[in-house]
Amino acid sequence: MEFHDNYPSYETMYNHDEAYGKKARRTLWNVFWIMLIITIVELVIGFLAPSKGWSGTLGLKVLFIGLTIAKAAFIVWWFMHLGHEVKFFKYVILVPYITFMLYTIFIVLTEGTYSGQSGNLTKIDPILVDQQEQLRAGHGHAAAHDAGHDEAKHEEGHH
Amino acid sequence: MAHTADAHTAEIDSKEAWSGGKSPFGVSYGKMMMWFFLISDALTFGGLLVSYGFIRHKYADVWPKAENVFTHFPFVEQHLPLAYVGLMTFILIMSSVTMVLAVEAGKRMDRKGVTIWMLWTIIGGLMFVLSQAWEWYHFIVGTEAGWVRNVWDFEKGAYVKEVFHGANMIVNEYGVPQFANYFFFITGFHGTHVFSGVVINVIIFLNVLKGTYEKRGHYEMIEKVGLYWHFVDLVWVFVFTFFYLL
Numbered sequence: 517m518e519f520h521d522n523y524p525s526y527e528t529m530y531n532h533d534e535a536y537g538k539k540a541r542r543t544l545w546n547v548f549w550i551m552l553i554i555t556i557v558e559l560v561i562g563f564l565a566p567s568k569g570w571s572g573t574l575g576l577k578v579l580f581i582g583l584t585i586a587k588a589a590f591i592v593w594w595f596m597h598l599g600h601e602v603k604f605f606k607y608v609i610l611v612p613y614i615t616f617m618l619y620t621i622f623i624v625l626t627e628g629t630y631s632g633q634s635g636n637l638t639k640i641d642p643i644l645v646d647q648q649e650q651l652r653a654g655h656g657h658a659a660a661h662d663a664g665h666d667e668a669k670h671e672e673g674h675h
Numbered sequence: 676m677a678h679t680a681d682a683h684t685a686e687i688d689s690k691e692a693w694s695g696g697k698s699p700f701g702v703s704y705g706k707m708m709m710w711f712f713l714i715s716d717a718l719t720f721g722g723l724l725v726s727y728g729f730i731r732h733k734y735a736d737v738w739p740k741a742e743n744v745f746t747h748f749p750f751v752e753q754h755l756p757l758a759y760v761g762l763m764t765f766i767l768i769m770s771s772v773t774m775v776l777a778v779e780a781g782k783r784m785d786r787k788g789v790t791i792w793m794l795w796t797i798i799g800g801l802m803f804v805l806s807q808a809w810e811w812y813h814f815i816v817g818t819e820a821g822w823v824r825n826v827w828d829f830e831k832g833a834y835v836k837e838v839f840h841g842a843n844m845i846v847n848e849y850g851v852p853q854f855a856n857y858f859f860f861i862t863g864f865h866g867t868h869v870f871s872g873v874v875i876n877v878i879i880f881l882n883v884l885k886g887t888y889e890k891r892g893h894y895e896m897i898e899k900v901g902l903y904w905h906f907v908d909l910v911w912v913f914v915f916t917f918f919y920l921l
Contacts, residue, residue, distance in 0.1 A: 524697050524698075525893075526698060526701065526702055526703040526706075527703050527892075527893040527895040528892065528893045528895075529701070530782060530898075531782045531783070531784070531893065532782050532783065533783070534783060537779055537780075537782070537783050540779055541776065541779060544772065544775050544776065544779065545772070548768065548769075548772045551768055552765070552768065555761070555764055555765065555768065556761075558916070558920060559757055559761045561920075562742070562757055562919065562920045563742070563756065563757055566740070566742060571740070572735070576921075577921055580916050580920045580921055581916065581921075583916075584912055584913060584915075584916040587912045588909055588912055588913070591771065591905055591908060591909045591912070592905075592909065594775075595771055595772075595774075595775045595901075595905045595908075596901075596902055596905045596906070596909075597778075597898075601700070601701070601702065602699075602700055602701040602702075604692070604699060604700060605700040605701065605702060605707075605710075608700070609710055609714060612714065613714050613717060613718065613721075616718060616721075617718075617721050617725075620721065620722065620725050621725055624725055624726075624728075624729050628729050643824055643825060644737055644850070644851055644852075645737065646824075646825075647737075647822060647824065647850065648736070648737045648850065650822075650823075651739070651743070651849075651850070
C-alpha cells in the first residue's frame with residue numbers, strides 16, 4: 517500500500533449494479549442453453565453414428581472437434597470473462613497457447629509419421645488382433661464372447 | 676478508471692498503459708497469475724490429448740469404441756451407451772453455470788447469492804467426482820462375459836484359455852491396453868483437478884460464510900476460483916469429445 521498511493525483497485529473495478537447484473541445473468545443463461553444444445557446434438561450424433569455408418573469418417577471428426585472448440589470458446593469468452601478483459605490481456609493469454617498447441621499438433625502430424633513406416637510399425641500382440649476380430653465378429657461387446665470361436669487359428673498363429 | 680456498462684471493461688489508455696503505477700492488463704495480480712497458471716495447466720492437458728490422438732490414430736483398427744465400453748447407467752439394467760457420460764457432462768456444465776452466477780453475485784456484493792451458488796457448485800463438483808469413480812469402477816470390473824484370451828502356460832508349454840474381466844494398465848477386455856492407459860491417466864488427471872477444485876471451493880465457501888470477503892470489500896476470490904473451476908469444465912469438454920465421441 518505504501519508503494520502505490522494511486523494504484524487502481526482492480527479488485528472492485530469490475531463490480532456492477534443490479535441492473536447490469538440482470539442483463540449479465542440473462543447472457544450467462546443463454547450461453548448455458550447454447551452449450552446444452554450443442555452437447556445434446558453431439559450425443560445424438562454419437563449415438564446414431566455406428567448404425568448410420570458415420571463412425572470414423574472425416575466429416576464426423578471435423579464436426580465433433582468444431583463443436584468442441586465452439587463450446588470451449590463459449591466457456592473462455594463468457595464464463596471465464598476473457599471477452600471482458602483488456603485487449604492486450606486477451607492476446608497474452610490466447611496467442612501463446614494457440615501457437616504452442618498448433619505447433620504441437622503440427623509436429624506430431626509431421627514428425628510422428630515415422631512410426632507408421634513399415635520398418636517402424638509396432639508389432640501388435642497377435643492376441644490383441646485376435647481380440648479385435650472377436651469384437652468385430654459380434655455386434656457389440658457381449659456378443660463377441662460366444663463360444664465356438666475359431667480355435668484352430670489360434671494354435672496356428674502362435675506356434 | 677470507470678467502466679462502461681456495455682463493454683464492461685476498464686478503459687486503459689494504450690499510451691499510458693506501460694508507464695508504471697498501474698496494471699497494463701487492467702487486472703489484479705492474483706487474477707493475472709491464475710490465468711498464467713491455467714495456461715500452463717492447459718498446455719499439460721493439451722500435450723496429453725495430442726499424445727492420445729496420436730496413439731488413437733496409430734491403433735485406429737484395434738481401438739475400442741466408447742459406445743461399446745461405457746454402456747452402464749445407475750439403477751438401469753439396459754445397455755445405454757453414452758447416456759451416463761452425457762449426464763456427467765451436463766452436471767459439470769451446470770456447476771460451471773452456478774459458479775459463474777456466484778461470481779456475478781459477488782460483483783454485486785450479494786453475500787447470500789454467493790453462498791447459495793457456491794453451495795450448488797460444490798454439490799455439482801462432488802456429484803461429478805463420484806460419477807467419475809462409478810465410471811472407473813465399471814471399467815475396471817468389466818463385463819460378466821469378459822474376454823476369453825490365450826495365455827502361455829509355462830508348465831504345460833502351451834496356450835491355455837483364460838477369462839479376463841475389465842481393464843487394468845496391462846490388459847484391457849475391450850481392446851488395446853493403451854486405451855485403458857490413456858483413459859486412466861487423462862480422466863484421472865482431470866478427476867484430480869476436479870477434486871482439488873471442490874476442496875478449494877469448500878475453503879472459499881467457508882470464507883464466504885465467515886464474511887472474510889465482506890470485510891475485504893470485494894469478492895474477487897470467487898472470480899479466481901471460478902476461473903479454475905471453468906478451466907476444469909473446459910478440459911472435460913475436450914476429454915468428452917476425444918474419449919467418448921471420436
